[in-house]
Amino acid sequence: xxxxxxxxxxxxxxxxxxxxxxxxxxxxxxxxxxxxxxxxxxxxxxxxxxxxxxxxxxxxxxxxxxxxxxxxxxxxxxxxxxxxxxxxxxxxxxxxxxxxxxxxxxxxxxxxxxxxxxxxxxxxxxxxxxxxxxxxxxxxxxxxxxxxxxxxxxxxxxxxxxxxxxxxxxxxxxxxxxxxxxxxxxxxxxxxxxxxxxxxxxxxxxxxxxxxxxxxxxxxxxxxxxxxxxxxxxxxxxxxxxxxxxxxxxxxxxxxxxxxxxxxxxxxxxxxxxxxxxxxxxxxxxxxxxxxxxxxxxxxxxxxxxxxxxxxxxxxxxxxxxxxxxxxxxxxxxxxxxxxxxxxxxxxxxxxxxxxxxxxxxxxxxxxxxxxxxxxxx
Amino acid sequence: xxxxxxxxxxxxxxxxxxxxxxxxxxxxxxxxxxxxxxxxxxxxxxxxxxxxxxxxxxxxxxxxxxxxxxxxxxxxxxxxxxxxxxxxxxxxxxxxxxxxxxxxxxxxxxxxxxxxxxxxxxxxxxxxxxxxxxxxxxxxxxxxxxxxxxxxxxxxxxxxxxxxxxxxxxxxxxxxxxxxxxxxxxxxxxxxxxxxxxxxxxxxxxxxxxxxxxxxxxxxxxxxxxxxxxxxxxxxxxxxxxxxxxxxxxxxxxxxxxxxxxxxxxxxxxxxxxxxxxxxxxxxxxxxxxxxxxxxxxxxxxxxxxxxxxxxxxxxxxxxxxxxxxxxxxxxxxxxxxxxxxxxxxxxxxxxxxxxxxxxxxxxxxxxxxxxxxxxxx
Numbered sequence: 001x002x003x004x005x006x007x008x009x010x011x012x013x014x015x016x017x018x019x020x021x022x023x024x025x026x027x028x029x030x031x032x033x034x035x036x037x038x039x040x041x042x043x044x045x046x047x048x049x050x051x052x053x054x055x056x057x058x059x060x061x062x063x064x065x066x067x068x069x070x071x072x073x074x075x076x077x078x079x080x081x082x083x084x085x086x087x088x089x090x091x092x093x094x095x096x097x098x099x100x101x102x103x104x105x106x107x108x109x110x111x112x113x114x115x116x117x118x119x120x121x122x123x124x125x126x127x128x129x130x131x132x133x134x135x136x137x138x139x140x141x142x143x144x145x146x147x148x149x150x151x152x153x154x155x156x157x158x159x160x161x162x163x164x165x166x167x168x169x170x171x172x173x174x175x176x177x178x179x180x181x182x183x184x185x186x187x188x189x190x191x192x193x194x195x196x197x198x199x200x201x202x203x204x205x206x207x208x209x210x211x212x213x214x215x216x217x218x219x220x221x222x223x224x225x226x227x228x229x230x231x232x233x234x235x236x237x238x239x240x241x242x243x244x245x246x247x248x249x250x251x252x253x254x255x256x257x258x259x260x261x262x263x264x265x266x267x268x269x270x271x272x273x274x275x276x277x278x279x280x281x282x283x284x285x286x287x288x289x290x291x292x293x294x295x296x297x298x299x300x301x302x303x304x305x306x307x308x309x310x311x312x313x314x315x316x317x318x319x320x321x322x323x324x325x326x327x328x329x330x331x332x333x334x335x336x337x338x339x340x341x342x343x344x345x346x347x348x349x350x351x352x353x354x355x356x357x358x359x360x361x362x363x364x365x366x367x368x369x370x371x372x373x374x375x376x377x378x
Numbered sequence: 379x380x381x382x383x384x385x386x387x388x389x390x391x392x393x394x395x396x397x398x399x400x401x402x403x404x405x406x407x408x409x410x411x412x413x414x415x416x417x418x419x420x421x422x423x424x425x426x427x428x429x430x431x432x433x434x435x436x437x438x439x440x441x442x443x444x445x446x447x448x449x450x451x452x453x454x455x456x457x458x459x460x461x462x463x464x465x466x467x468x469x470x471x472x473x474x475x476x477x478x479x480x481x482x483x484x485x486x487x488x489x490x491x492x493x494x495x496x497x498x499x500x501x502x503x504x505x506x507x508x509x510x511x512x513x514x515x516x517x518x519x520x521x522x523x524x525x526x527x528x529x530x531x532x533x534x535x536x537x538x539x540x541x542x543x544x545x546x547x548x549x550x551x552x553x554x555x556x557x558x559x560x561x562x563x564x565x566x567x568x569x570x571x572x573x574x575x576x577x578x579x580x581x582x583x584x585x586x587x588x589x590x591x592x593x594x595x596x597x598x599x600x601x602x603x604x605x606x607x608x609x610x611x612x613x614x615x616x617x618x619x620x621x622x623x624x625x626x627x628x629x630x631x632x633x634x635x636x637x638x639x640x641x642x643x644x645x646x647x648x649x650x651x652x653x654x655x656x657x658x659x660x661x662x663x664x665x666x667x668x669x670x671x672x673x674x675x676x677x678x679x680x681x682x683x684x685x686x687x688x689x690x691x692x693x694x695x696x697x698x699x700x701x702x703x704x705x706x707x708x709x710x711x712x713x714x715x716x717x718x719x720x721x722x723x724x725x726x727x728x729x730x731x732x733x734x735x736x737x738x739x740x741x742x743x744x745x746x747x748x749x750x751x752x753x754x755x756x
Contacts, residue, residue, distance in 0.1 A: 019506070042471075051429050055509060057501040058458035061745030064612035065504070065619065071631050073610040075464045075746070079453040080436035086453045093420075096474035123435040126443070128397070131433060232451040234442035241443065253449050367439030368453070 001095045002224040003374070005033025005214035006336045009106075011324030012177040014208040018047075018054050018108040021210035023066050025329070026104050029212035034220050037067060041098040043074035046087035046105030047328035052120040053111050063104065080124035081277060082232075084211070084331025085361030085370030089232040091215050099217050105328035106210030117206060124364045126238040138203055140239055140365040141278040142195040147245045148280060149197065152295035156197050159279040160188040161301045163201045163321055166276060169308060170318025172349040177207045177324030202279040207324030211332035213339075222377060225339045229262030229373030231255060237367040248366030251288035258358075258371040259290075266290035269373075270354035271341055272312065273334035275362040276319040285360050286314070289371070313351050316341060331361035331370060342376030379473050380602040381752070383411025383592035384714045387484075389702030390555040392586040396425075396432050396486040399588035401444050403707070404482050407590035412598050415445060419476040421452035424465035424483030425706035430498040431489050441482065458502035459655060460610075462589070462709025463739030463748030467610040469593050477595050483706035484588030495584060502742045504616040516581055518617055518743040519656040520573040525623045526658060527575065530673035534575050537657040538566040539679045541579045541699055544654060547686060548696025550726040555585045555702030580657040585702030589710035591717075600755060603717045607640030607751030609633060615745040626744030629666035636736075636749040637668075644668035647751075648732035649719055650690065651712035653740040654697040663738050664692070667749070691729050694719060709739035709748060720754030 007028025009021050016024075022045070030037055045059040056062060060074035079086040084105040091101040109117060122136045130140070148154055167183045170176035183201075191200040216224070231254035239245055259266065266289060274289075276282035283297035291312060292300055300306055306314040317323045317337040320330060338357035340346050357374045385406025387399055394402075400423070408415055423437040434440060438452035457464040462483040469479040487495060500514045508518070526532055545561045548554035561579075569578040594602070609632035617623055637644065644667060652667075654660040661675035669690060670678055678684055684692040695701045695715040698708060716735035718724045732754065739748045 017506075048435065049429075051427075051498075051501055054505060055497075055501055056505040057426065057456060058503075058615065058742055058745055060457050060464075061612050061615040061742055062504075064745070065614040065616070068614055068619070071611045071613055071627055073467070074612045075455055075457040075468070075610075077453055078435060078456055079438050086438075089451070090453070090468070090472075093472040093475045094468075097471045119433075120429075123429055123433055125436075126440075127432060127434040128395075232453075233449045234439050234452045235449055236443040236446055237436065237439040238443070241446070249449055364436055364439055367436055367442070 001092055001215040001217055002219045002226050003213050003335060003339050004216040004220050004224045005029040005035065006339050007032055008175060008211035008333055008336050009209050010175045011207045011209035011326055013110045018050055018106055019062065019066060021106045021108060021208065022063060022104055025106060025210035025212035026102065029214050033214050035100060035214065039100050040072060040102045041100055043072055043102045043104065044087045044091055045074065045076045046083040046332065047076055047107060048078055048080055048083050049107065049120050049327065053109055079368045080363030081327050082331060082361045082363030082368040082370050083328045086232055088331060088335060088372060089230050089370050092227060092230050095217055101215045102212065103215065103332060104210065104212040105332045107326040107328045108208050109206045110208050129238045129240055138195040138198055141280055142198045143239060144245045144284060145197050145280040151246055152298060154298045156189060158298045158301055159202050160185050162276065162279040162282045163188050165307050166315050166319040166322040169316050169349060170322025173317050173323060176318045176322055177205060178322050198278060204277050204320040204325040207326045209324060209326030209329050211329040211336050213332055213335055223343050225342050226375050227372055228375045229258035231257030232370045234368050235366055237364060239365055246284060247294065248284065248288055248369060250366050250369035251285060251360065254369045254371040255289045258373050262373040264356060268356050269358045270356050271316060271338065271351050272314050272358040273337055274314055274360045276315060276321050277325060279321065282314065289360060308349055308351065316349050316351060334359035334361060335372065338374050342374060379470055379593040379595055380597045380604050381591050381713060381717050382594040382598045382602045383407040383413065384717050385410055386553060386589035386711055386714050387587050388553045389585045389587035389704055391488045396428055396484055397440065397444060399484045399486060399586065400441060400482055403484060403588035403590035404480065407592050411592050413478060413592065417478050418450060418480045419478055421450050421480045421482065422465045422469055423452065423454045424461040424710065425454055426456055426458055426461050426485060427498050427705065431487055457746045458741030459705050460709060460739045460741030460746040460748050461706045464610055466709060466713060466750060467608050467748050470605060470608050473595055479593045480590065481593065481710060482588065482590040483710045485704040485706045486586050487584045488586050507616045507618055516573040516576055519658055520576045521617060522623045522662060523575050523658040529624055530676060532676045534567060536676045536679055537580050538563050540654065540657040540660045541566050543685050544693050544697040544700040547694050547727055548700025551695050551701060554696045554700055555583060556700050576656060582655050582698040582703040585704045587702060587704030587707050589707040589714050591710055591713055601721050603720050604753050605750055606753045607636035609635030610748045612746050613744055615742060617743055624662060626662065626666055626747060628744050628747035629663060629738065632747045632749040633667045636751050640751040642734060646734050647736045648734050649694060649716065649729050650692050650736040651715055652692055652738045654693060654699050655703060657699065660692065667738060686727055686729065694727050694729060712737035712739060713750065716752050720752060
């Protein structure tokens with residue numbers, strides 16, 4: 001299908017309700033397209049925590065309330081932090097049945113104390129084993145980083161290079177959560193320890209925000225970008241049931257499906273949005289997506305190959321670290337960025353001559369992964 | 379698509395985890411089919427409240443953990459009490475992409491105090507207007523009943539006839555939550571007042587349970603039952619934004635879509651499973667589905683036309699009132715019942731010569747409605 005409209009809000013600590021955020025993103029996606037809301041056949045809403053943070057479930061009907069009189073089919077998809085990506089994967093699977101599908105995702109997190117929020121986010125992990133042991137996500141990804149350091153000789157400075165790059169990219173993105181112009185490697189390397197070896201700047205922040213895209217069976221204008229590959233896979237939810245923490249089977253399998261469907265190879269990808277909920281996750285994803293061999297992600301980051309001027313720019317919008325991670329919106333915002341880049345509308349962070357883009361969205365610590373591949377005009 | 383396997387647990391207050399319930403239903407659906415788990419291409423999980431009641435979200439990955447090594451695409455759909463029906467609707471929309479789809483839904487509710495549960499279930503209603511006013515669902519459906527009584531001259535005895543029938547049917551269903559043999563009209567009419575005019579027996583109970591079906595593009599055996607019509611529609615979430623409480627636009631529009639797709643008329647339906655979360659909801663649904671004219675549902679129930687020996691048996695398994703309402707499972711259990719009936723495997727409650735069956739699953743107070751139509755062998 002073709003992405004025929006994109007819209008998003010600014011990400012950050014916003015003083016707007018989830019309703020307003022979703023409405024803003026929908027309105028902007030329609031405005032960006034050549035279509036009217038009456039052309040939409042079905043709506044999919046991606047969200048992770050509105051029950052716990054807004055006391056509001058049944059978001060299909062909530063979105064229907066924002067568009068009174070339409071009575072469209074509408075429902076919510078939840079796959080932890082991969083909710084947005086999964087909603088798009090699922091929309092693509094219905095391409096034979098619907099002409100135009102609106103996918104909107106959003107999250108309003110800054111409504112409850114951080115302590116409660118940490119507990120709520122941990123619901124993406126296994127309750128039986130991990131939550132009750134206090135294994136919140138910074139701790140889970142600290143396991144990943146520790147094992148990666150040991151196996152491949154990486155140090156915290158390699159993680160800091162990921163963060164430095166993503167904050168630099170975010171500073172050129174007016175919609176990003178963080179617009180700092182002058183973060184240094186020292187600031188990152190000596191920031192507060194959260195869970196060794198992960199420090200404050202290795203962890204994405206708590207963001208509010210929403211994003212929406214319209215997917216259409218038929219191309220409407222020359223600005224439309226086709227999604228030519230898609231994969232979504234799962235894995236056992238708990239790290240305790242996995243042998244190797246430094247690779248996610250869900251990502252590898254989803255990528256294989258997406259590359260096969262698109263009939264391309266990993267080296268054909270020009271730009272990518274990876275799920276850097278923690279800095280270490282970007283390195284692991286680069287390897288699982290076959291952008292380099294296992295253990296060689298650190299070489300690419302040290303050689304600046306993934307910066308805006310490198311051979312494979314990654315997270316040009318700032319990623320989850322810099323742009324923000326309003327959970328239900330994240331997978332959709334990744335598509336927003338790639339579409340803008342392939343259209344040539346990214347201004348100060350525009351990558352020239354990019355033709356193939358990839359997005360990678362993860363739930364939990366690899367319990368779910370979605371990979372999508374987009375092709376721009378020749 | 380064809381329903382090629384069905385499975386469910388007993389409904390009730392069960393001492394089993396959500397994991398066990400989902401596993402049981404999946405196992406039974408596979409056992410009922412001619413297939414192996416390796417034949418399944420994708421899994422959809424329907425659930426409403428596992429975040430609040432089990433501290434467990436990300437159920438796609440949880441189900442993946444029950445089936446280690448498969449790494450299938452799997453994710454959760456939530457549409458309040460219509461989650462199960464919507465998961466099936468969504469699976470049907472992907473029929474071109476996948477050969478065999480497993481849809482499993484379940485709910486474990488009896489883990490937290492009733493007071494908290496009431497508050498959690500209210501999250502299917504509008505937070506901004508209704509939850510904060512204390513408008514929990516018995517109160518919302520009491521509005522529906524009051525207005526219906528006034529408009530059409532119904533009395534509580536008409537509601538009691540609905541409950542009496544559904545409990546009688548449940549007494550012939552060994553998997554039902556309630557198996558009472560001797561409920562009288564007096565017991566129902568003089569049961570505890572919950573929210574006038576609704577009494578205890580007008581309200582479905584809190585049930586645990588799970589149900590699963592396998593949907594296949596191709597017919598495998600003569601026991602397979604085709605789903606020939608489907609509709610899913612939404613409406614504004616709050617009653618305060620509707621003009622008439624005695625009819626649900628979501629049901630009427632979903633039914634129209636389903637009848638058109640199936641190319642049948644309402645009078646062609648032989649048996650139906652309606653969403654009787656409250657007794658009044660069954661009367662409203664009969665009318666919205668065009669089984670009779672508006673206001674004439676009471677005539678049908680008074681004439682016993684919807685009992686097992688009537689012209690249009692409704693809720694032969696006992697419905698939500700008698701069989702139970704383990705929320706995520708409900709829409710799937712409705713299909714379970716119709717498939718068993720059309721196969722001729724319903725034993726003590728078998729309806730003879732039934733060929734066309736309908737299911738109707740509602741979220742909130744008509745914020746979402748799903749209608750599915752099944753055709754048995756000639």
